[in-house]
Amino acid sequence: MRMLVAGGTGHVGSRLTARLRELGHDVVVGSRRDGFDPVTGAGVGDTVRGADVVVDVLNSPEMAAAAATAFFRGTTERLLAAELSTGVRHHVLLSVVGADRALANGYYVGKVAQEDAVREGEVPFTIVRATQFHDFVPTIADWLTVDGTVQATGTLLQPVAVEDVVDLLAEVAQGAPLQDTVDLAGPDRYRLDDLLRATLADRSDPREVVTVDGAALGAESADALVPLGAHRRGGRRYPVAGVPVAGGAAGTAA
Template structure:
């Protein structure tokens, strides 16, 4: 089966391409550095020839509100149009647990817009909602650092290893379209400040981390369970402490 992975050279995409090839599928990484630009449409028709499945794990290069909305609207519209013309029978997209509850954030408004375009496209689809990746802990901290202090909302998070995300997306890609959302999360829930504090300590990062009831998550206000997957989510196996122990 030919599977085209949009964003196939990134953190999730590169692992996904590898996993699909291991299982005998023809997996093609589609990204600007492989000659496919979803914003301009360059190379899309060519790469989709003979494809059964398209997996979109791409992300916006800018998180500015207007730029990220423009990216997901334009890219998704171009990909879906090219899929329809190529006869693709399954569109899989990676999104985020809690997207619909995080509409105070420009980034998550853009992800919601992406999901709405997919649902309205007529192409059979599966949307995979994953929790935050272990690998993004530092980036999350960097975005909310004031001086030497990291201020985070008092909420819970159930983060997961990027390799487990790629595996979940791969399962969706080779499965039957569900016409809806499947959720995946890590095996343990942490307080957000606890998760970031542990991650920074492992890197000998001296910043102090505090739970601040007035802090936001990428601009969105959180409830205690906003970032947690619901009942029926697939729970990945890799534990945060085990992952940290393998980082050098």
């Protein structure tokens, strides 16, 4: 099949492009350096033309709700319009588990708006929602650092390896549209404070992690960012030993 990976030079997209090519697919990389800009619409129609499947792994650093929504919904609507006019059979979107339960976080507001655009569109779709990536955990510590101390809550996280995300995206892209959402999480569930404490120790980072009350990352409750029902479970464990497991991570192996 001919597949377009929108955001194909990024953290997920570059790995997904390589995986799909290993599987024998004709993969087009959608990136600005190749004349593909879904923010402005430039080159989108020409790049999409001929694709059977479009996988959208575009990302943005925007954290304000209005800016994140403008990026995620806007790029998605431009992609979908081009797909509809060129006969794309399947739109696959990468989103975030619990985004709709963490709406104090502007980035997640944008992702929810993006999911809405996909559901409202006419192109058959599958939405893959993943939990936070393993390699994103140190960034969370940086976000929560105040005066040299990491102030973390007991919010639950179930981090997943980016390789497991790529595996599932490739599987979904090769299959029929589900017209539904598939959740993916790692095999183990942790408290955020425990996870950060062990991660920083493993990196010989001297910052102290202090446990504070409340939720984190815009979550509405302690379990807002983990799957609450049926989900796929990645097989790669978090690569730091000694993190106490919080439990409750049952799911179907990816």
